Amino acid sequence: MQTIAKYLPQHPFFAGLDESVASLVAGCAVNVHFRAGQHLFHEGEPADTFYVIRHGRVSIEVHAPAGPPVVVDSAHDDDVVGWSWLVPPYRWTFDARATDETSAIAFDGACLRATCEADPAVGYALLQRVVKVMSTRLHSARIRLLDLYGVPT
Amino acid sequence: MTALAGRGPGAPPVGDPFLPRPFVVRRHRQDTRDTYTLVLEPVDGSPMGFAAGQFTMMHAFSAGEAPISISGDPARPDLLEHTIRNVGAVTRALVHSAPGTELGIRGPFGTGWEVSSGRGGDVVFVAGGIGLAPLRPAILEVCAARADYGRVLLLYGARTPEDILFGDDLHRWGADHGIDVQVTVDNGQHAWRGRVGLVTQLIARGGFDAETTLALVCGPEVMMRYAAAALADRGVPRARVRLSMERNMKCGVGLCGHCQLREFFLCVDGPVLTYEVLEPLMARAEL
Numbered sequence: 402m403q404t405i406a407k408y409l410p411q412h413p414f415f416a417g418l419d420e421s422v423a424s425l426v427a428g429c430a431v432n433v434h435f436r437a438g439q440h441l442f443h444e445g446e447p448a449d450t451f452y453v454i455r456h457g458r459v460s461i462e463v464h465a466p467a468g469p470p471v472v473v474d475s476a477h478d479d480d481v482v483g484w485s486w487l488v489p490p491y492r493w494t495f496d497a498r499a500t501d502e503t504s505a506i507a508f509d510g511a512c513l514r515a516t517c518e519a520d521p522a523v524g525y526a527l528l529q530r531v532v533k534v535m536s537t538r539l540h541s542a543r544i545r546l547l548d549l550y551g552v553p554t
Numbered sequence: 555m556t557a558l559a560g561r562g563p564g565a566p567p568v569g570d571p572f573l574p575r576p577f578v579v580r581r582h583r584q585d586t587r588d589t590y591t592l593v594l595e596p597v598d599g600s601p602m603g604f605a606a607g608q609f610t611m612m613h614a615f616s617a618g619e620a621p622i623s624i625s626g627d628p629a630r631p632d633l634l635e636h637t638i639r640n641v642g643a644v645t646r647a648l649v650h651s652a653p654g655t656e657l658g659i660r661g662p663f664g665t666g667w668e669v670s671s672g673r674g675g676d677v678v679f680v681a682g683g684i685g686l687a688p689l690r691p692a693i694l695e696v697c698a699a700r701a702d703y704g705r706v707l708l709l710y711g712a713r714t715p716e717d718i719l720f721g722d723d724l725h726r727w728g729a730d731h732g733i734d735v736q737v738t739v740d741n742g743q744h745a746w747r748g749r750v751g752l753v754t755q756l757i758a759r760g761g762f763d764a765e766t767t768l769a770l771v772c773g774p775e776v777m778m779r780y781a782a783a784a785l786a787d788r789g790v791p792r793a794r795v796r797l798s799m800e801r802n803m804k805c806g807v808g809l810c811g812h813c814q815l816r817e818f819f820l821c822v823d824g825p826v827l828t829y830e831v832l833e834p835l836m837a838r839a840e841l
Contacts, residue, residue, distance in 0.1 A: 458747070460742070460744075460750070461750075462744075469743065469744030469745075470744055471741075471742075471743075471744075472741075472742035472743065472744065472746060472750050473742075473750065474750050474751055475742065475748075475749050475750040475751060477749065479759070500747055501747070537755065537758070540752070541751050541752035541754075541755060544752055544754075544776070544777070544780065545740040545741075545751075545752060547776060548713070548740070549682065549683070549773070549774040549776055549777050550682060550683035550684075550711070550712060550713035550717065550740065550773075550774065551713060552588075552641060553641055
């Protein structure tokens with residue numbers, strides 16, 4: 402079976418990452434599996450994990466008082482889920498729920514933060530990748546706010 | 555101007571371009587909450603050939619005229635198909651035209667997608683909202699000669715799952731023609747099992763050989779701007795990214811100037827133009 406350290410460079414998020422860095426961060430990771438319907442995390446809970454999706458689908462949701470949760474984003478094969486582990490106060494700001502059988506690699510947030518603090522080069526490499534994800538999702542959210550496909554005004 | 559624009563040729567309008575030809579509605583289908591498809595036949599029985607990407611001016615008698623892209627199969631010039639969103643007085647009259655209603659048609663007008671120039675390479679269709687309708691004829695053209703093309707992707711963004719157009723087609727194009735159909739919605743409900751997010755995120759995932767790719771993009775202009783930029787970022791040559799521009803088409807023959815985009819009259823020089831030509835124009839809010 403392929404080790405996490407061997408797998409990581411194949412994942413788009415880690416593409417181009419030095420092999421030694423991949424080995425280092427792999428020390429913070431375990432393989433996890435979610436059944437359809439199972440939550441990865443809930444809003445308000447401590448954000449102690451960073452998920453790299455291998456296969457499956459995860460809904461990023463906001464629950465509302467009436468009616469079903471609103472899905473604000475989704476993550477699929479080769480995506481990542483969660484950056485609140487990196488940003489104080491380290492609490493999830495949304496729910497994340499597997500809607501299909503989902504295989505992922507779960508990184509311990511505290512371990513990743515400690516690794517980044519111990520080696521700023523590793524920290525910078527990881528931060529560049531996380532910021533790119535954040536930037537893409539922020540852009541997506543802003544454009545969707547425009548409701549471009551709504552009725553023209 | 556043709557060479558500069560890199561536009562595809564379109565079929566010329568039939569007869570006097572200012573005189574609507576009578577067509578009769580044969581079939582009427584509601585696609586979504588506000589979008590309908592009409593299948594029309596010419597009253598005189600003479601087919602109206604068209605190139606994928608062209609539009610007509612549709613006339614609802616007593617209501618007025620509106621430019622509508624052709625959404626039907628170019629191989630079936632005997633049936634004229636239009637997919638229309640109900641957004642105003644004229645389109646309201648059009649979408650409520652029951653079978654048997656006579657409508658006037660001028661055209662076809664404008665340039666085509668010229669998808670056949672992508673033979674031998676990959677093709678990426680990027681559609682947003684009702685922008686899938688003008689792309690449908692080009693997709694059907696590719697399906698009819700599927701072996702001539704490499705990987706074919708259809709990346710489609712809709713507002714909600716209920717707003718997804720041509721659901722049966724999407725399934726068939728994937729299952730029967732090996733098209734990689736990826737659909738994403740802006741707002742997903744709990745029961746939606748597909749993607750939620752922006753259509754440009756699908757471009758970033760790749761799955762096509764950028765250098766040989768022909769990309770055809772249709773949707774709201776802001777969406778097209780970001781989609782074209784994402785395609786260029788992936789390495790698709792700007793001259794091989796074609797966009798269908800929408801302005802206030804009126805005469806259809808490049809006289810009135812209602813659809814002018816700097817030096818282009820989009821009713822004759824467009825609607826399909828390359829990103830190479832459009833990039834500097836789309837960056838100018840004044841245009």
